[in-house]
Amino acid sequence: MTAIATTTSVPPVAAAMPAKYVLSKSEKRFIGLQLLFATAALSIGSLFGPLQALEFSGLTIGGRDLYALFQPLLASYYQGLTLHGVLNALIWTTFFITGFFTLTVTYGLRRPLAYPKLGWLGFIMMVLGLLTAAVPILINEASVLYTFYPPLQANWAFYVGLVFVVVGSWVQGYGFYITYYRWRKEHPDVRTPLMAFGSLITMVMWQIATLGIAVEILTQLLPWSLGLLPGVDPQLNRTYFWFTGHPLVYFWLLPAYVSWYAMLPKQAGGKLFSDSLARFSFWMFLVLSTPLGFHHQFTDPGVPTIWKTIHAILTYAVAFPSLLTAFTVVASLEYAGRQRGGKGLLGWIPKLPWRDVSVTPQILAGVLFIFGGIGGITNASYNINLVIHNTTWVPGHFHLTVASATTLSFMGIAYWLVPHLTGRTLWAPKLALVQAWTWFVGMAIFSNGMHTLGLLGAPRRTPLGVAPYVPANWEPRLLQTAIGGTILFIGAYLFVTILVVTVLRKPAPANLVPQIPEAESIQDPQLTPAWLDRWAPWLTIAILLIILVYGPNLFYQISNMQNTSPGFRLW
Amino acid sequence: MTTPPSQTPEPSVHIDPYERGWIIAAIVMLVVFALAVAVASYSLGIQLPSPEARVDPNTISSTGPFANPGLRELAPGRYEAYILAIGQGWYFNPREITVPAGSEVTFYITSPDVQHGFKLEGTNVNMMIVPGQVSSLTRRFDEPGEYNWVCHEYCGTGHAAMYGTLIVTP
Numbered sequence: 213m214t215a216i217a218t219t220t221s222v223p224p225v226a227a228a229m230p231a232k233y234v235l236s237k238s239e240k241r242f243i244g245l246q247l248l249f250a251t252a253a254l255s256i257g258s259l260f261g262p263l264q265a266l267e268f269s270g271l272t273i274g275g276r277d278l279y280a281l282f283q284p285l286l287a288s289y290y291q292g293l294t295l296h297g298v299l300n301a302l303i304w305t306t307f308f309i310t311g312f313f314t315l316t317v318t319y320g321l322r323r324p325l326a327y328p329k330l331g332w333l334g335f336i337m338m339v340l341g342l343l344t345a346a347v348p349i350l351i352n353e354a355s356v357l358y359t360f361y362p363p364l365q366a367n368w369a370f371y372v373g374l375v376f377v378v379v380g381s382w383v384q385g386y387g388f389y390i391t392y393y394r395w396r397k398e399h400p401d402v403r404t405p406l407m408a409f410g411s412l413i414t415m416v417m418w419q420i421a422t423l424g425i426a427v428e429i430l431t432q433l434l435p436w437s438l439g440l441l442p443g444v445d446p447q448l449n450r451t452y453f454w455f456t457g458h459p460l461v462y463f464w465l466l467p468a469y470v471s472w473y474a475m476l477p478k479q480a481g482g483k484l485f486s487d488s489l490a491r492f493s494f495w496m497f498l499v500l501s502t503p504l505g506f507h508h509q510f511t512d513p514g515v516p517t518i519w520k521t522i523h524a525i526l527t528y529a530v531a532f533p534s535l536l537t538a539f540t541v542v543a544s545l546e547y548a549g550r551q552r553g554g555k556g557l558l559g560w561i562p563k564l565p566w567r568d569v570s571v572t573p574q575i576l577a578g579v580l581f582i583f584g585g586i587g588g589i590t591n592a593s594y595n596i597n598l599v600i601h602n603t604t605w606v607p608g609h610f611h612l613t614v615a616s617a618t619t620l621s622f623m624g625i626a627y628w629l630v631p632h633l634t635g636r637t638l639w640a641p642k643l644a645l646v647q648a649w650t651w652f653v654g655m656a657i658f659s660n661g662m663h664t665l666g667l668l669g670a671p672r673r674t675p676l677g678v679a680p681y682v683p684a685n686w687e688p689r690l691l692q693t694a695i696g697g698t699i700l701f702i703g704a705y706l707f708v709t710i711l712v713v714t715v716l717r718k719p720a721p722a723n724l725v726p727q728i729p730e731a732e733s734i735q736d737p738q739l740t741p742a743w744l745d746r747w748a749p750w751l752t753i754a755i756l757l758i759i760l761v762y763g764p765n766l767f768y769q770i771s772n773m774q775n776t777s778p779g780f781r782l783w
Numbered sequence: 784m785t786t787p788p789s790q791t792p793e794p795s796v797h798i799d800p801y802e803r804g805w806i807i808a809a810i811v812m813l814v815v816f817a818l819a820v821a822v823a824s825y826s827l828g829i830q831l832p833s834p835e836a837r838v839d840p841n842t843i844s845s846t847g848p849f850a851n852p853g854l855r856e857l858a859p860g861r862y863e864a865y866i867l868a869i870g871q872g873w874y875f876n877p878r879e880i881t882v883p884a885g886s887e888v889t890f891y892i893t894s895p896d897v898q899h900g901f902k903l904e905g906t907n908v909n910m911m912i913v914p915g916q917v918s919s920l921t922r923r924f925d926e927p928g929e930y931n932w933v934c935h936e937y938c939g940t941g942h943a944a945m946y947g948t949l950i951v952t953p
Contacts, residue, residue, distance in 0.1 A: 513918035535809040598907040602935035671935035782939025
């Protein structure tokens with residue numbers, strides 16, 4: 213580790229950037245409002261988690277299953293599962309991400325958004341979309357789960373709402389790009405500050421990826437739900453959906469990576485280990501996130517195996533930047549631990565700031581993500597996927613990604629961000645640490661139970677408490693997931709409570725309020741080669757690769773479209 | 784890199800030796816996995832569903848082989864099983880099939896309504912059932928016993944009750 217200690221002189225261009233940027237009151241309000249919607253979605257969506265988990269355990273009250281208690285407010289397990297998926301996986305994440313990126317772009321580039329009104333416009337569209345989609349879900353007119361596979365047909369308002377949420381996030385993205393463009397004009401030779409860099413790439417990746425569901429909803433589902441189209445092609449819609457569905461995972465994950473690379477090293481008391489490899493990872497995600505969606509469709513009848521194989525191999529390729537990230541983040545933490553006096557092979561680990569309410573959740577998120585990553589490679593593995601496809605293994609897996617790597621990191625971020633935005637200090641920081649560990653332990657129990665059940669053959673999206681075919685050897689694992697799910701519920705509500713009480717506190721003196729952490733890199737970013745900070749080549753490769761590995765089959769499926777499936781409402 | 788450079792260094796990708804080792808290990812691991820998949824699927828003959836036939840879900844229950852779903856013996860020990868996954872009522876038609884041990888069964892499954900799933904316990908027979916498409920896999924059954932298949936895609940209120948049984952007789 214001696215090679216990394218070399219410091220280099222700062223070239224003059226870097227001096228052109230101001231050292232800090234103070235967010236204005238209205239910027240703080242804008243970001244805070246997005247976090248408020250995100251957290252509200254999480255607090256409602258999380259209500260259904262323990263219900264689902266306890267349903268697994270076969271718990272009945274007075275001889276009636278749990279869901280009977282909530283009628284007519286909640287019609288079924290599936291309505292609850294739709295709410296859980298839409299609010300937690302789509303709304304909590306998207307609103308948190310657009311809010312967080314508003315901060316990382318403005319603070320990273322040290323300038324306000326070029327058009328703050330564009331940001332507001334996007335946000336208002338997202339809110340209108342959320343409300344529009346919420347109405348049919350709440351009145352049981354859209355219990356189609358968050359994958360909304362046709363020919364199950366939701367009320368048209370559900371599809372309109374989703375379009376508005378997605379397009380609203382695009383509009384916020386346009387605001388970021390214009391801001392970046394202006395900054396770049398003024399600073400042609402400066403490396404884009406990493407937190408803004410990662411955020412911009414994530415937004416561009418998102419805009420490419422969401423073309424799939426945009427086309428799905430606008431050309432098939434919406435006209436069909438309005439009665440303008442008599443039928444749809446379910447296989448084609450699965451392909452459209454998974455064009456978006458897998459990169460959606462990276463849209464959730466990359467904001468956590470932005471924090472792990474560009475903030476966490478500073479919070480842990482160290483520096484970013486490698487600026488150039490951090491940037492290389494983000495470019496790889498731009499290039500590789502989208503052209504691999506068929507690995508979600510290995511068991512689909514309408515997709516030739518050759519494309520499934522190609523997408524399987526590309527899925528292995530996208531594991532590479534995550535492995536790079538694992539090294540860089542751990543090396544940065546090791547550097548921090550050694551700066552804090554850690555000695556020996558592993559002696560740096562206990563020296564990390566485990567009492568820091570923001571650092572600990574993010575490290576724990578990373579630890580859970582190791583298992584999420586291993587599971588992800590398993591899922592991508594073509595024939596091995598046959599063992600676990602659509603079993604409870606799959607939700608077990610993505611609770612380690614979106615509900616751990618992403619959500620637990622976002623919780624850690626919120627623990628400095630909400631105090632920073634509101635000018636308060638965090639209420640009960642020790643409780644916040646307990647909260648992070650609660651989530652970690654609950655998730656370990658829950659996801660282990662779900663993975664094991666999946667290997668035993670338990671189907672996902674199924675109220676196993678009432679399924680007639682459950683063998684005895686599933687029972688202990690069903691109970692395990694019920695326990696884990698209940699602990700996670702406690703973790704979620706501890707989080708919400710801590711944030712609510714924090715916001716309601718009296719303002720604190722400015723010197724006690726947490727500042728925006730921005731990690732320095734061990735090697736000056738100006739020494740990172742320019743090709744790692746140029747959009748054209750990477751964007752070109754990304755689009756070409758998508759055309760190459762999606763184009764032929766998509767063209768075939770579209771030109772052989774058979775809109776023969778009318779809508780069904782079987783709930 | 785032990786002596787600091789005397790002038791502003793040229794930009795370059797700086798890779799630590801440990802990191803280089805990690806990168807190589809990661810690439811080797813992923814390549815080995817990809818090769819293992821290639822070998823398994825092309826040499827060991829492990830199948831994934833692939834385009835079999837396209838059908839009209841509106842007429843599938845009244846015309847063609849799915850009008851009379853069930854088991855057909857092609858030759859001694861070789862069978863075809865035509866199964867309909869039905870969301871309006873949530874059941875498989877037929878709910879049960881019986882074959883002698885040592886039989887090879889080719890499944891043909893589709894749905895007249897919504898998407899379903901088909902996973903036969905303890906085997907690699909795992910398929911999405913998509914209206915308009917026929918899902919097909921072939922598998923040999925040597926061990927006598929009763930094996931459940933379950934619907935693993937949400938298909939409406941009765942989804943959890945939707946399953947069937949393959950009986951392999953000695």
